[in-house]
Amino acid sequence: MATESPRESTAWMLALDDRLRAAVGERELIHLIEAPTLLEVPLSPYYCRQAILWNNLLLPAMDLAAWLHKQPKANNNWKLAGIVAYQPAPNVALGYGALLLAAIPKRTQVTDTLACSLPECPNGWRELAISCFRQAEEAIPILDLPHLFTGGLLTR
Amino acid sequence: MSQPVRNTLAELREIRALAKLTLGGYPWLLPQTEIRSLESPLDIDREVQAPQGIGAIALGGEWWPVYCLSGELQLLPQLPDSRRICALLDNGADRFGLICDQVETLAETPRLLALPACMGSPDSPIQALAPLDEGLGCVTNTEHLAALLASLAEGASGH
Numbered sequence: 411m412a413t414e415s416p417r418e419s420t421a422w423m424l425a426l427d428d429r430l431r432a433a434v435g436e437r438e439l440i441h442l443i444e445a446p447t448l449l450e451v452p453l454s455p456y457y458c459r460q461a462i463l464w465n466n467l468l469l470p471a472m473d474l475a476a477w478l479h480k481q482p483k484a485n486n487n488w489k490l491a492g493i494v495a496y497q498p499a500p501n502v503a504l505g506y507g508a509l510l511l512a513a514i515p516k517r518t519q520v521t522d523t524l525a526c527s528l529p530e531c532p533n534g535w536r537e538l539a540i541s542c543f544r545q546a547e548e549a550i551p552i553l554d555l556p557h558l559f560t561g562g563l564l565t566r
Numbered sequence: 567m568s569q570p571v572r573n574t575l576a577e578l579r580e581i582r583a584l585a586k587l588t589l590g591g592y593p594w595l596l597p598q599t600e601i602r603s604l605e606s607p608l609d610i611d612r613e614v615q616a617p618q619g620i621g622a623i624a625l626g627g628e629w630w631p632v633y634c635l636s637g638e639l640q641l642l643p644q645l646p647d648s649r650r651i652c653a654l655l656d657n658g659a660d661r662f663g664l665i666c667d668q669v670e671t672l673a674e675t676p677r678l679l680a681l682p683a684c685m686g687s688p689d690s691p692i693q694a695l696a697p698l699d700e701g702l703g704c705v706t707n708t709e710h711l712a713a714l715l716a717s718l719a720e721g722a723s724g725h
Contacts, residue, residue, distance in 0.1 A: 449697075449701050449702045450592075450701055450702065451681075451685055451686075451692075451695065451702060451704070452592050452637055452638045452639065452692070452704060453638055453639060453686060453690060453691070453692060453704075454685040454686060455684075455685070458682075458684055458685050461682065461685070461695070461702065463697060467679075468679040468680070468682065468695060468697075468702075469682065470682035470684050470685050472684070507682070507684070558684065559682070559683065559684050560683050560684065561683040561684045561687075562684075563684065564684065564686075564687055
């Protein structure tokens with residue numbers, strides 16, 4: 411009897427800072443902006459202090475490394491922003507947001523057999539991720555974009 | 567105090583003229599009709615104290631409490647050197663002065679965009695954002711600022 415090979419899908423690996431990695435689905439990352447123009451928004455949370463104007467939309471620019479480290483980045487000269495699309499709820503129009511990145515995203519192949527537990531350090535991944543996979547001995551959390559961009563982090 | 571009314575973007579877009587009040591370098595946009603007058607900080611009487619205020623200005627036979635807020639809408643106990651003008655705000659229900667770096671009328675109503683859901687809670691005084699030459703302007707109004715001042719004063723008094 412032939413065994414079924416595990417279903418393979420493509421993900422983008424994102425560098426949230428020099429050390430922290432996360433992933434989104436292949437179709438969730440839709441555009442990259444080099445040297446983004448970041449616009450300050452007063453009263454906003456420390457991990458999402460700025461917004462980006464993109465295609466006539468105002469997108470929140472999220473620094474997830476800041477959220478995980480629980481403090482804002484010392485300097486704010488981000489060289490890259492990844493524009494992501496997400497479905498906030500079934501039958502609802504797509505939402506868009508930006509993730510501030512430290513390096514160009516890399517494609518990777520993921521299968522169910524690579525599933526693993528979320529990293530314990532820094533703590534907080536459980537709030538950001540829906541699942542996790544292992545790659546080269548590193549656990550890569552898969553981001554829950556609707557939760558992040560619809561205000562899921564505001565309650566913490 | 568009841569929650570201030572939250573206007574929709576469509577309602578905000580009907581505002582004919584917006585005034586730009588610069589606070590600590592941040593542009594805050596309010597309906598022009600809510601600015602009763604502009605006064606000199608020299609006219610603030612520091613002896614007349616309102617809770618958390620820096621003094622009051624007399625106008626039309628009444629004392630208007632004057633507040634000094636940072637660009638992030640935090641109460642400042644001292645007047646920074648950059649603050650050169652006091653806008654007296656009046657929406658018919660709330661009346662107070664706000665000391666600003668600068669106050670000007672926008673020649674054209676800017677495009678108004680919604681505050682992204684992950685950037686502020688539903689009770690944020692920011693009702694919308696507007697791209698300006700110097701960055702994003704935050705659209706608010708006297709009612710929201712009055713509610714904010716009331717909650718700041720309440721917090722400061724330990725309730």
